[in-house]
Amino acid sequence: MSPAAQPRLTVLSGPSGVGKSTVVAHLRQVHPEVWLSVSATTRKPRPGEQHGVQYYFVEDDEFDKLVANGELLEWAEFAGNRYGTPRQAVLDKLAAGEPVLLEIDLQGARLVRASMPEARLVFLAPPSWDELVRRLTGRGTESPEVIEKRLVAARVELAAESEFDETLVNTSVEAVAAELLALMRIA
Numbered sequence: 460m461s462p463a464a465q466p467r468l469t470v471l472s473g474p475s476g477v478g479k480s481t482v483v484a485h486l487r488q489v490h491p492e493v494w495l496s497v498s499a500t501t502r503k504p505r506p507g508e509q510h511g512v513q514y515y516f517v518e519d520d521e522f523d524k525l526v527a528n529g530e531l532l533e534w535a536e537f538a539g540n541r542y543g544t545p546r547q548a549v550l551d552k553l554a555a556g557e558p559v560l561l562e563i564d565l566q567g568a569r570l571v572r573a574s575m576p577e578a579r580l581v582f583l584a585p586p587s588w589d590e591l592v593r594r595l596t597g598r599g600t601e602s603p604e605v606i607e608k609r610l611v612a613a614r615v616e617l618a619a620e621s622e623f624d625e626t627l628v629n630t631s632v633e634a635v636a637a638e639l640l641a642l643m644r645i646a
C-alpha cells in the first residue's frame with residue numbers, strides 16, 4: 460500500500476469501562492507524538508480531569524452553538540450527555556498527512572464511517588461481560604444510576620462489534636496499546 464493510501468484516521472470505540480482512556484493514555488506515554496482529538500462534552504469533569512486535556516468541558520448552550528456552526532465532525536448523546544469531535548483540528552492534521560486518533564462512541568464511529576469511509580474502525584472489547592462490569596464499577600466515578608445507563612449502552616455497543624474493521628481485546632493495556640500502534644503503523 461502506498462503511504463497516501465494508508466488509513467490515517469483511526470477510530471477507537473468500545474463500551475464504557477472497557478479501558479479506552481487507559482489504553483490511549485498508555486499509548487501516548489510511549490508515543491507522545493500520536494495526536495489524539497480532544498472532544499467537547501457537556502459531561503462534568505471527573506476528579507483530575509482538566510479542561511482542554513481529556514475534554515473541552517462546555518455548557519449545553521455552548522454545545523448547541525458548536526453544532527449550529529457546523530464545528531463538529533460528528534456528535535452523539537451518550538448516557539445523558541453530549542460529546543462531539545471538533546472538526547477543524549482533525550481536518551488540519553489529516554491534510555498534513557499525520558495520523559489521527561479519535562476515541563468516540565459507537566454512534567460517532569458510524570457517523571465517521573459514513574462521512575470518511577477510509578477511516579479504520581477499531582473496537583476495544585472486554586475479556587468478559589463480568590470484567591467489564593467490574594472495571595466500570597471499580598473506576599468509582601459514576602453513580603449506580605449512571606453505571607446502569609452505561610451498561611445498557613454497553614450491550615448495544617458489544618452487539619455492533621462486527622461493524623468494525625478490527626477487534627482488540629483489552630486484557631493487557633501494554634499489549635493492546637502496542638497492537639493499536641501497529642494498526643496505525645506507528646510502531
Ligand code: ADP
Nearest residue numbers: 475476477478479480481594598629630631632
Ligand atoms: P473507558 O475509557 O473505556 O471508559 P477506562 O480507561 O476509564 O475506560 O477504564 C475503566 C477502568 O478499567 C479503570 O479503572 C481502569 O484502570 C481499568 N482498566 C483499564 N484497562 C484495564 C486492563 N487491561 N486490566 C484491568 N483493568 C483495566
Ligand code: 5GP
Nearest residue numbers: 498534535537542543544562563564566567
Ligand atoms: P466518558 O464520559 O466515559 O468520558 O465517555 C463516554 C463515551 O463517550 C465513551 O464511549 C467515549 O468514547 C465517548 N466519546 C468521547 N468523546 C466523544 C466524541 O467526541 N464523540 C462521540 N460520538 N463520542 C465520544
